[in-house]
Amino acid sequence: MEPTPFERLLNISDESAARPGETGHNGPNGGNAADADLLDAYSRAVVGVVRAIGPAVVSIAVKKRNGSNALEPYGAGSGFVIAPDGYILTNYHVVADAHGIEVTFTEGDTLEAKPIGLDAATDLALIRVPLSGLSYAALMDPPDLQVGQLVIAMGNPLGFQSTVSSGVVSALGRALRAQNGRLIADIIQHTAPLNPGNSGGPLLNSRGKVIGVNTAIIAAAQGIGFAVPATTARWVVPQLLTSGKVRRLYLGIFGQTRPLSRRMARFHDLHQASACEIMGVERGSPASGADIHIGDLVVAVNDTVVQNMDDIFFRLSQLSIDKPIKIKIVRRSQMVETEVAPREAGE
Numbered sequence: 001m002e003p004t005p006f007e008r009l010l011n012i013s014d015e016s017a018a019r020p021g022e023t024g025h026n027g028p029n030g031g032n033a034a035d036a037d038l039l040d041a042y043s044r045a046v047v048g049v050v051r052a053i054g055p056a057v058v059s060i061a062v063k064k065r066n067g068s069n070a071l072e073p074y075g076a077g078s079g080f081v082i083a084p085d086g087y088i089l090t091n092y093h094v095v096a097d098a099h100g101i102e103v104t105f106t107e108g109d110t111l112e113a114k115p116i117g118l119d120a121a122t123d124l125a126l127i128r129v130p131l132s133g134l135s136y137a138a139l140m141d142p143p144d145l146q147v148g149q150l151v152i153a154m155g156n157p158l159g160f161q162s163t164v165s166s167g168v169v170s171a172l173g174r175a176l177r178a179q180n181g182r183l184i185a186d187i188i189q190h191t192a193p194l195n196p197g198n199s200g201g202p203l204l205n206s207r208g209k210v211i212g213v214n215t216a217i218i219a220a221a222q223g224i225g226f227a228v229p230a231t232t233a234r235w236v237v238p239q240l241l242t243s244g245k246v247r248r249l250y251l252g253i254f255g256q257t258r259p260l261s262r263r264m265a266r267f268h269d270l271h272q273a274s275a276c277e278i279m280g281v282e283r284g285s286p287a288s289g290a291d292i293h294i295g296d297l298v299v300a301v302n303d304t305v306v307q308n309m310d311d312i313f314f315r316l317s318q319l320s321i322d323k324p325i326k327i328k329i330v331r332r333s334q335m336v337e338t339e340v341a342p343r344e345a346g347e
Helices: 007-011 033-056 230-243 262-267 309-317
Strands: 057-065 071-083 087-090 100-104 110-119 124-128 150-155 163-177 183-190 202-204 210-217 225-229 253-259 274-281 297-301 325-331 334-340
Touching: 033 057, 033 071, 033 150, 033 163, 033 202, 057 087, 071 150, 071 210, 087 230, 110 230, 124 230, 150 210, 163 225, 163 253, 183 210, 210 230, 225 230, 230 309, 253 297, 253 309, 274 309, 297 309
Parallel strands: none
Antiparallel strands: 057 071, 057 100, 071 087, 087 124, 100 110, 110 124, 150 163, 150 202, 163 183, 183 225, 202 210, 210 225, 253 274, 274 297, 297 325, 325 334
16 A cells, blocks of 8 residues: 555655754754655645545534524534535534534535434434535544544634644543533544534544544643544444434443553453443443442453443444343453343433
8 A cells, every 4th residue: 555645754764864963954053854854744644635535524504593483503513524425424512403504515515404313422413415426535444543643633613614733643542521411432632723613524644534523622721632533433323324313222331441451361361452441330320230330341242342432332232122231341350240231322
């Protein structure tokens, strides 16, 4: 596979850079040719992604009815086309409770959109415009992410269309609380600057693949943004498309990804790199009546390996509601198996 310009940075020869004690090609106080190559390759990577994906990124304007039943502007956000026949992915909080949705493309065309499905638990929503043959962005599966890798955020912050920012992945496996109070698990934390209106826009790698959906910023901090990973979107979107919602079992647990040491993995004969550490158990939930406690490491559901909350959510989406499930847990030095009788979320 042909490397991207950014990946070619790793192959710049040592001879092109000044060695310790030497001056750069442009003098002792100036930059050298290698510095220029680095900057140019970084720029080419970002420019290439913007050219390829820009037409798929849209601006979303939301309207609500006022006291006289007239539609008036209520909010704005971003989104991106994920299929050529008009399907657009955005955030739940951008379009929730909207009475009217307008989508504006980079060429300036504005169309009304209809909601197809909403999922507050992952802050994702699917809408559609009556148009086909559109440019679209592919959700990467699996997004092989590493802390420190280049990421590019696209969206429409503060009403400015087609805005681009770049940064790096700063952390993986974070948890973020959604507007409905639930924790969204395995969030990507990054440093690409975000502003109000970026919500729902794509987070991309240097090859132009969508690795996440930008969902939030921390107002009191600078340079901290969050995105729902593409792996989450890939199992949520088909359910939104077919039933308008995500039909999931409800356990009442919150967790985050916890790497497993080699020693622990060998001791318990585990063939996985991580587990889901329980960070909270809701009162009155199915899990509260089972042998599940804060600090437990969930390693399997019905004998299927799980490494994070995404794995648990995906597994639960495949199971029957009327049957109890087995959960395998590492608790300190012991392997514990417990049974939970889940119920459908929203009941």
